[in-house]
Amino acid sequence: MSTRTLIDAPGPAAPSYAGVGALLVATLRRDRRRLLIWVLALGGVSVYSTVALGSVYPTAADRQARAAVVDTPAGILLSGPGYGIPDGYTLGAMIANELSLSITIAVAVMSIQLVVRHTRAEEESGRADLILAGAVARRAPLHTALLMAGLADLAVAVIVAAGLIGSGLTALDSVALATGCALTGLVFAGVAAVSAQLVGHARTAAGAAFAVLGAAASIRGVGDLVQDGGSALSWFSPIAWAQQTRAFVDLRWPPLLLSAVVAALLALVAVRLSGRRDVGAGLLPPRRGRAAASPLLSGVAPLLVRLQRGAIAGWVLALLLAGVVFGSLHDSATQMVAGNPRLAEAFTVEDGASLADSFAAATASYFGLLTAGFAVASVLRLRSEETAGRAELLLSAPLDRRRLLASVLAVTGGAAALLLAAAGLGSGLASAVVAGDVTSVGRGLGAALVHLPAVLVSTGFTALLLGLAPRLAGLAWALLVYAVLAGVFGPLLGLPDRALRLSPFGWVPAVPAEAVDVGSLAGLTLVAAVLGVLAAMGFRRRDIPA
Structure with a gap:
């Protein structure tokens, strides 16, 4: 043979x-x-x-x-x-x-x-x-x-x-x-x-x-x-x-x-x-693409938007529907809370606030936490791009690392604002239909958008880990988990204010049950900006990937 x-x-x-x-x-x-x-x-x-x-x-x-x-x-x-x-x-x-x-x-x-x-x-x-x-x-x-x-x-x-x-x-x-x-x-x-x-x-x-x-x-x-x-x-x-x-x-x-x-x-x-x-x-078989790229893909930010457009659209739809569901529960949930002394105590934000406003503030906090989850995942996508080797290809072009990270943060922040607006609009419209009060639309939008600075802090914290210790970037989820536990179960467990304020969402005023605290919101925004700057400095100095 x-x-x-x-x-x-x-x-x-x-x-x-x-x-x-x-x-x-x-x-x-x-x-x-x-x-x-x-x-x-x-x-x-x-x-x-x-x-x-x-x-x-x-x-x-x-x-x-x-x-x-x-x-x-x-x-x-x-x-x-x-x-x-x-x-x-x-x-x-x-x-x-x-x-x-x-x-x-x-x-x-x-x-x-x-x-x-x-x-x-x-x-x-x-x-x-x-x-x-x-x-x-x-x-x-x-x-x-x-x-x-x-x-x-x-x-x-x-x-x-x-x-x-x-x-x-x-x-x-x-x-x-x-x-x-x-x-x-x-x-x-x-x-x-x-x-x-x-x-x-x-x-x-x-x-x-x-x-x-x-x-x-x-x-x-x-x-x-x-x-x-x-x-x-x-x-x-x-x-x-x-x-x-x-x-x-x-x-x-x-x-x-x-x-x-x-x-x-x-x-x-x-x-x-x-x-x-x-x-x-x-x-x-994959769909054939266009012979020439659209002018909208000429920059980093438009490219990031295109890569995340499916996820952003899905999150917007989900939060819009969640807002509609929570808004439609306005009357029945308020009556249930009123009939349970312990729930009423947990939902009442401050003396003189109605249970309806307290319930609206509580549901808006859920929207903020969900949006923070999207923001953390969005920033961590950059780490996935690194480990897959695609970030190196981008940075081999005349693209500054700080610009890349800034584009990621800008797209994430803009998408977060869109998500909160969708949730607030859905909640406000549904509540207005149920209660017959047109002003519920504005209150719903305000209650949701007031959480944007806290979401930006979560975004900045994730970027900081990504810039300084990329292997530990997944720990950004730990902050979000604590925020969920403190925000959802903290009032029922009677946690002290200092424990609640370890979360960025602990500093957000419970609008519309409380007045807008401009100082707290400005402070959260400043913290988010500082975290972003520190993250850019770390991202610029470390190896890609690390």
Whole structure:
């Protein structure tokens, strides 16, 4: 037999799972901190929410007042089909209706990010080529990503179930609720795996999966609005399958079987599709671009706007809808707060302020915190550009580093103002329709936009970490997490003012319940400017990437 024959002779095909074990160990080690934060955060939120809701609504009358708010169109959109409301709203039913949706969506987001990060993003960066050059099967990275998502979802389910059981809720219903959240996460892990095979870029793959998640949430909400307890339309949403278990009310297990079957089918489809494409390419051909770039792309800032236009548009729409929902709850939520002394004490900002104004100020603070989350993610995109090597290409042109960072901060600040304006406008318009008061529009806009200086401080703090210690830039999320805990739970826990003011949002006046404090807002703006200058100095002096 000739040498040529030996070379051309096909060798034994490597099994599709070759290298999965080694890859799984490596990815678990690489993402151990990220996974730990996700698991502990979701488990902690479930435990804390159970304890807090039990203390805020200790009596049946208090819980029934809460049920009156949930049993409204806006309440159903934000929670669930409303099982257990007419028969007596128990703490378990409250958790199943109101907390499970948030946990389920969070687990789905985690699963999407994990799968895209370890499939399409690895191919886009070129690391997948190095991995597949070894004794690793072609589909091993996809198998590893799905296993990672499954292990993460299982860990969240165990922590959430243990937390609910430890809080005094029924064990079997707690396990069912946690299992439903985990299986929904697996469904969207499969969605992300399929989208990663279809398109050639990580951002597009993640965006497509998140679009499916958004559509599922919308279908669930509309379906539950059509009929009490959910309609036939609700069953077209994987999110509804978890809620249809009716935990703590009338436990049913069959809907979870549907989630398991769909998750398995999506994973199988993704595996089949992965063998039909080249590494680094998607099955769908990319759209051909224009021969010449638009004049609007001649500068750094327009380029950044174009790169983030999808994210900005999505955030604007989400905050506009959130504002409409909160504004439509104006009357019913105010009545609920008035009927609960502890909530009334927590919502009342200062003596003489009406509960309506206090509620408007509280909802505006949520808009500010959400906008700060967008701002932190927007600035951290520059770090992603560094690690991917694209920032070096930009800076190899006659582009000053300070100008690049300033453009990032300017685009982020402008987008943050747009997001707050959309949320305030939606809240003001909805409140004006419900209350019949046109002045609610101006109050809603003012209550939201007054948080812009605090958002800019969060933006500047993120840029400072990026400029001085880029490897620690992710710690910017820690400031936001503290701001959320202090802003949302601080009044209920009775935290002192000095603890609240460790967050930039602790210095924002609660407009319209309070008068505008120009000094505090000016001080926050000055702090944001100083942080931006220091960040530019650090960014100019350090290596790219570092």
